Amino acid sequence: MKEIFSVFRSKRALGRMILSAALFFVVALPFKSLFTLLPGVTEIRPANMIPPILGLYFGPAAAWGISLGNLVSDITAGSGAFVCASGFVTNFFYAYIPYKLWYTIKIGKQPIRPVQLSSVIDIVKYILIIFVDSLVTTTVLSLIFEVAGFQAMASSFPLLFFNNFDFAIILGIPVLSLLEKYRVQPQIPTQVVTEAKMEYGKWLDMPLYVISLIGVVYLTYSYMNQMQLDQMLAFVFLCVSFVGLLLYPFRPFAKVQEQEEQKERVRISIKTKVTIGFLLLSVVFLLLIGVVTLNTLSINGTWTRLEAWNYLYVVVGITINIVYAVAIGFLWYVEKNITVPIERLSNLTQIYAKQEHDHHEGHQELIQRCGQVPQGDEIGALAQSFRKMMEDLDDYMVNLATITADKERIATELNVATQIQASMMPCIFPAFPERSEFDIYATMMPAKEVGGDFYDFFLIDDKHLAVVMADVSGKGVPAALFMVIAKTLIKNQAQLGHTPAEIFTTVNMQLCENNDAGLFVTSWMGILDIETGKFTYVNAGHNPPLLKKSGGQYEYLRCKAGFVLAGMEGIRYRQFEMTLQEGDMLYLYTDGVTEATNAENQLYSEERLLEFVNQHTQDDPQSLLTNIKQDIDSFVGDAPQFDDITMLCLKIKSPNNTQGSAEQ
Amino acid sequence: MALTINRSWAGEKEVTLILEGRLDTTTAPQLEKEIQELDGITCLKMDFEKLDYLSSAGLRVLLLAQKKMNRCGEMILNHVNETIMEVFDVTGFIDILTIE
Numbered sequence: 001m002k003e004i005f006s007v008f009r010s011k012r013a014l015g016r017m018i019l020s021a022a023l024f025f026v027v028a029l030p031f032k033s034l035f036t037l038l039p040g041v042t043e044i045r046p047a048n049m050i051p052p053i054l055g056l057y058f059g060p061a062a063a064w065g066i067s068l069g070n071l072v073s074d075i076t077a078g079s080g081a082f083v084c085a086s087g088f089v090t091n092f093f094y095a096y097i098p099y100k101l102w103y104t105i106k107i108g109k110q111p112i113r114p115v116q117l118s119s120v121i122d123i124v125k126y127i128l129i130i131f132v133d134s135l136v137t138t139t140v141l142s143l144i145f146e147v148a149g150f151q152a153m154a155s156s157f158p159l160l161f162f163n164n165f166d167f168a169i170i171l172g173i174p175v176l177s178l179l180e181k182y183r184v185q186p187q188i189p190t191q192v193v194t195e196a197k198m199e200y201g202k203w204l205d206m207p208l209y210v211i212s213l214i215g216v217v218y219l220t221y222s223y224m225n226q227m228q229l230d231q232m233l234a235f236v237f238l239c240v241s242f243v244g245l246l247l248y249p250f251r252p253f254a255k256v257q258e259q260e261e262q263k264e265r266v267r268i269s270i271k272t273k274v275t276i277g278f279l280l281l282s283v284v285f286l287l288l289i290g291v292v293t294l295n296t297l298s299i300n301g302t303w304t305r306l307e308a309w310n311y312l313y314v315v316v317g318i319t320i321n322i323v324y325a326v327a328i329g330f331l332w333y334v335e336k337n338i339t340v341p342i343e344r345l346s347n348l349t350q351i352y353a354k355q356e357h358d359h360h361e362g363h364q365e366l367i368q369r370c371g372q373v374p375q376g377d378e379i380g381a382l383a384q385s386f387r388k389m390m391e392d393l394d395d396y397m398v399n400l401a402t403i404t405a406d407k408e409r410i411a412t413e414l415n416v417a418t419q420i421q422a423s424m425m426p427c428i429f430p431a432f433p434e435r436s437e438f439d440i441y442a443t444m445m446p447a448k449e450v451g452g453d454f455y456d457f458f459l460i461d462d463k464h465l466a467v468v469m470a471d472v473s474g475k476g477v478p479a480a481l482f483m484v485i486a487k488t489l490i491k492n493q494a495q496l497g498h499t500p501a502e503i504f505t506t507v508n509m510q511l512c513e514n515n516d517a518g519l520f521v522t523s524w525m526g527i528l529d530i531e532t533g534k535f536t537y538v539n540a541g542h543n544p545p546l547l548k549k550s551g552g553q554y555e556y557l558r559c560k561a562g563f564v565l566a567g568m569e570g571i572r573y574r575q576f577e578m579t580l581q582e583g584d585m586l587y588l589y590t591d592g593v594t595e596a597t598n599a600e601n602q603l604y605s606e607e608r609l610l611e612f613v614n615q616h617t618q619d620d621p622q623s624l625l626t627n628i629k630q631d632i633d634s635f636v637g638d639a640p641q642f643d644d645i646t647m648l649c650l651k652i653k654s655p656n657n658t659q660g661s662a663e664q
Numbered sequence: 665m666a667l668t669i670n671r672s673w674a675g676e677k678e679v680t681l682i683l684e685g686r687l688d689t690t691t692a693p694q695l696e697k698e699i700q701e702l703d704g705i706t707c708l709k710m711d712f713e714k715l716d717y718l719s720s721a722g723l724r725v726l727l728l729a730q731k732k733m734n735r736c737g738e739m740i741l742n743h744v745n746e747t748i749m750e751v752f753d754v755t756g757f758i759d760i761l762t763i764e
Contacts, residue, residue, distance in 0.1 A: 473724035475689055518728040522720065522755055541755030563756035567727050591720065603717075642688070643719070 003189060004060045004096075004249055013061040013187075020054045020065025020095075021072070028073050049167040052133050053175050055095030056102055056115055059187035063099070067092040086144045086238075093245050094137045094164075097208070101129045103189050103253045104205070111257040115186040117176055118272035120332045123279065126176075127169065127324060134164035136208055139215025140241050146234035157219045162313030169320050170286050177276045189253040197252055204251035207244025214241065271339040275331055282327050289319045341379045345370070345386065352390060363394055414477075417450045421480055424487065425454060429622065437530050438465065441621035442648035443629065445592075451644035452479025453590045454487050458494070463530050466494045469542065469588035469648055470523035470565075482519045486511060486565065490525065500525045500538035501575035504565065508540070508573070511566035521565040524588060528580065533652065535586075538575040540565045543591055543606075546613055550583030554613045556606070557586075586650045587613060587624070592643035596632045599639045604632055621649035667691035669698050677737075678707040684714040687722035696725045699732065706737030713743035718751050730760060740764055 007013040028047035054062035070091040074084045102115055107125050117123055138161040179186075214237050293315045297308045352366050367390050373383035422444075431440055442455045452472030460466055468490055472479040489510050493503040503525065511521070524545060526537035537557075541564035547557040562573040580586070589609075596604040612631050616624055625647050632645065667685040674680065679702060687695060702708065708729065733739035741763045744752070752758040 471720060473720040474692075475721070518724055518731070520724060520727060541757070543754060561754055561756045563759055564723075564727075567756075568731075568760055595717075595719070 004063075007061045007064055010061075013058075016058045016061040016187075017065035017068075020050070020058065020062040021069035022065075023054070024050050024066045024069035025073055028069070047167075048164050049171040049175065051091055051095040052098045052130055052164075052168045053172045056098040056129070057176075057179055057184065057186045059099045059189070060096065061187065063092045063095040066095045080148075082148055083144070086140075089242065089245065090137060090140050090144070093140075093248070094133065096249070097133045097136060098129045099187070100248065100251060100253075101132060103256060104251060105129075106254065112254050113257050114188050115176070116180060116272070117173065117279065118269060118275055120275070120328055120335055123275065123324075123328060123331070126172075130165060130168045130172065132208060132212065134161055134168065135215055136211045136245075137164055139211050139218075140238070140245070142215070142219075143234050143238040143241060147231060147238055149231070157215075158314055159310045162317040166313055166316050166320065169324075170283050170316075173276075173279045173283055177280070180272075180276075188256055198254065201250075201252035204247060207241075207248050211241045211244055269339075270342055271335060274334055274339055278327055278331055278334075282323050285323060286316060286320055290316050337374070337377070338379065341373050341383070345373055345379065345383050349386060363390060367391060414450060417477070417480065418446070421446075421450050421483075424484065426457060431457065432459070435530075437653055438528070439621050439651040439653060440465075440467070440649070441625055442646075443625050444644060444646040445629075445641070446644045447475055447592070447641045450477055450480035451475060451646075452483050453592065453644035453646035454483050455588070455646055455648045456487055456491060457648065457650075458491065460494055460497065460527065465528045465530055466491075466525065467528070467586075467588065467648060467650055468523065468525045469545070469590065469646065470521050471542065471590040471592075471644070471646070472521050473519055473564075475644070478517060478519065482517075482521070482566075486521045486523070490523070494525075494527070499575060500527055500536050501573045504538050504540050504562065504573040505571070508565045508567075508571050509569065512569045515566050520567040522590075523565050526586070528650075528652075533580045534577060535580045536575050536577050538562065538573050540573060541567075543589060543594065545589070546587040546610065548585040548587075548613075548617060550581055553617065554585075554587070554610060556610070580652045582652055582654050584652045585621070585624075588648040588650075590644060590646045592641075592645035593628070593632065593647060595643060596636050596645065597639060597642055598636050604635055608635075621651050624649055667694055669695060671698075677705050678709070679705055680709040680711055680742075682711040682714070686717040686719075687715060687725070688717060688719040689721040692719075692721040692725045695722070696728065699725065699729045704736075708733050708737070708739045709742060710739070711742045712745065712748060715745070715748060718748050720755075723751070723755060723757060726757070726761070738762060 007017060024047055027050060051062070051066045054066065058065075067088045071084060071088050074087050079087070102125070103112055105125070105128075106112060107121050107128075110119075110121050117126060138157060141160055142157050218237070290312065293312050297312060348366055348370055352363075355363070355366075367387050370383050370387035370390070374380055375384070425442070425444060427442075429441055432438075440457055442457065444451070444453055444455060446453070452475055454468075454470050454472075456466070456468040456470075458466055468487075470483070470486060470490075472482045472486065486507070489507045490503060493506050498506070504523070520541075522541040522543075524537070524539050524542035526535055528535050537559075539559055539561040541561050544556045544558045544561075546554045548554045559576045560574065563571045594604055594606050594609055598604075609628070612628065613624070616627055619627060628647060629645070667683065667687055670682040670684070672680040672682060681695075681698065683695070685691065699708075710729075730739050739762060741761055744763050749758075749763075752761060752763070
């Protein structure tokens with residue numbers, strides 16, 4: 001009740017009130033002067049759709065606006081005080097009743113939502129409300145006319161009723177969809193009442209039933225008897241009706257469900273689109289029926305205008321019911337089979353898309369709900385596919401987690417393996433700080449985590465230094481494992497005091513014993529007699545080292561190479577001898593150096609290596625290796641490193657001094 | 665750059681593999697698989713005319729092939745170019761392979 005008067009305190013409501021009044025007045029005026037049906041009383045009034053629609057949308061603000069608009073309209077038309085006053089009250093309720101009904105009655109289980117025509121239930125509700133509203137309004141208006149003595153109820157009732165009902169249905173739907181499209185916010189009652197009050201409040205619907213009953217009974221009665229109602233009786237009824245109407249605003253509103261939170265990416269739902277589209281189509285159809293009927297009537301000129309319009313309204317009114325019955329049946333079918341399943345599926349996918357995918361709580365429920373979408377058509381198939389996708393995705397997530405864990409574990413292990421491999425090769429420099437007779441330096445850069453290259457140097461005894469450079473065929477873990485075996489065997493054999501040829505012959509035999517993988521090792525080994533400078537070396541298929549005699553240039557130390565280690569059983573290796581002197585340098589490397597490849601697929605090559613080392617003849621072992629590495633890097637550029645790069649450099653410093661001191 | 669292997673049969677027992685490209689760590693498994701698939705042949709020829717590069721992983725496959733053919737026939741390499749011949753020379757493979 002309070003809400004009715006709160007209109008005058010809100011600027012927005014006042015604005016809507018003035019707008020309603022203006023709209024009503026503007027639409028009503030031209031028709032008033034053009035098509036007067038009952039002189040001074042009513043006409044063809046497309047304006048009749050304005051009160052229920054605006055009332056529905058704007059509530060009391062529209063009710064006030066329209067009743068004021070009507071008042072102005074009546075005064076300009078020169079109507080009497082009784083007509084003006086009763087017209088005011090009637091129009092007020094004509095606009096107010098739909099609003100009240102929308103927010104008090106529930107159809108089915110659907111909660112009461114702000115005004116919208118987005119489902120079959122909404123439409124049924126809308127038609128029902130317009131029907132009740134038209135019936136009540138028409139009854140009150142007819143009674144007013146009876147009392148004022150204008151017209152017998154029977155003759156004008158259908159005309160008035162269908163005038164109200166037809167226009168509200170035909171024009172109301174496009175107007176409502178426009179309001180919805182432009183997102184005009186409907187007025188929503190804010191009044192909160194207790195459950196108990198709500199129960200008792202339902203009795204306040206009675207006035208509407210009573211008035212409707214009076215209308216229907218007296219219409220039937222006067223039709224059958226073809227006579228006017230007794231004026232006194234009519235007056236009583238009118239009073240009863242007015243009292244009823246005045247009580248109606250006290251009816252409490254039901255609880256309105258808040259506007260559903262706007263679904264992401266959904267501006268107008270499919271359901272709404274289908275509903276509105278179909279209703280608009282029906283409206284066009286109805287208008288066509290109306291025009292055709294009007295055309296037929298104008299040919300048949302024997303009827304009075306009143307009779308003709310009566311007939312027209314009845315025809316359109318009946319057609320509305322037939323068309324809408326069909327439309328609603330069809331929409332209900334579409335809703336049940338297409339739009340509702342799509343909506344549900346869309347909701348499910350949206351929930352799923354928003355969820356975290358690394359844990360599965362809630363997924364089971366979604367998967368189950370997906371299975372509840374009706375099967376047998378494309379939507380069912382879509383739901384099934386989506387369900388399968390969710391299940392698969394869950395499985396993939398589990399697999400991925402396992403695989404990632406495995407990968408991490410392997411990466412960690414490889415990391416450890418790399419460290420072990422690195423620590424197997426002597427890597428602390430200077431390696432023999434107490435020995436001044438020679439200087440040695442070596443580096444290795446694996447292409448993958450662990451490599452197949454290795455170098456080694458160790459003192460066999462006080463007088464003998466062994467240097468080894470080797471390359472296992474292939475890369476990665478298999479090569480690294482084979483490298484460990486090869487390195488260990490060579491060192492073991494060397495420490496027994498054998499000659500290089502003997503060492504390689506034995507190691508080759510041992511390596512061949514269990515070599516199913518067919519790996520092999522190219523290797524170069526030399527043993528230096530520190531006292532005499534005698535250097536004995538053997539080559540098992542390895543790249544020739546570079547040797548620089550003191551004061552000279554680097555040259556490749558070529559000798560007849562034996563076959564690779566582990567390649568073929570029973571190979572006998574030949575060793576070679578030479579004498580090294582102070583200032584001599586020996587550079588050992590693997591094919592990772594000479595076969596480093598740049599982006600143009602060119603190899604670093606032995607020629608380039610030879611040229612480069614000869615530009616650095618004064619370098620000590622460490623800086624020589626660093627410089628070569630830098631040159632390889634600048635040659636390769638951005639191309640990936642294909643092979644391990646391993647280098648070792650030995651410089652003889654003063655073997656004769658040692659020999660001398662030993663002799664002393 | 666990859667490796668292309670074309671087979672050319674001469675009778676049921678003799679086949680020539682024509683290799684084109686690089687035989688290195690990434691492509692060696694391809695040749696290994698190819699050779700594993702060849703069963704019951706007595707003469708395996710390989711044409712190296714268009715082979716640009718041979719790495720130690722490639723040598724390993726050649727060694728496996730040689731060992732396999734030692735058991736059941738012979739393996740012959742054709743058109744070995746200078747660079748690759750040098751590789752065979754340096755690694756001592758020249759002694760165990762039949763090169764024509």
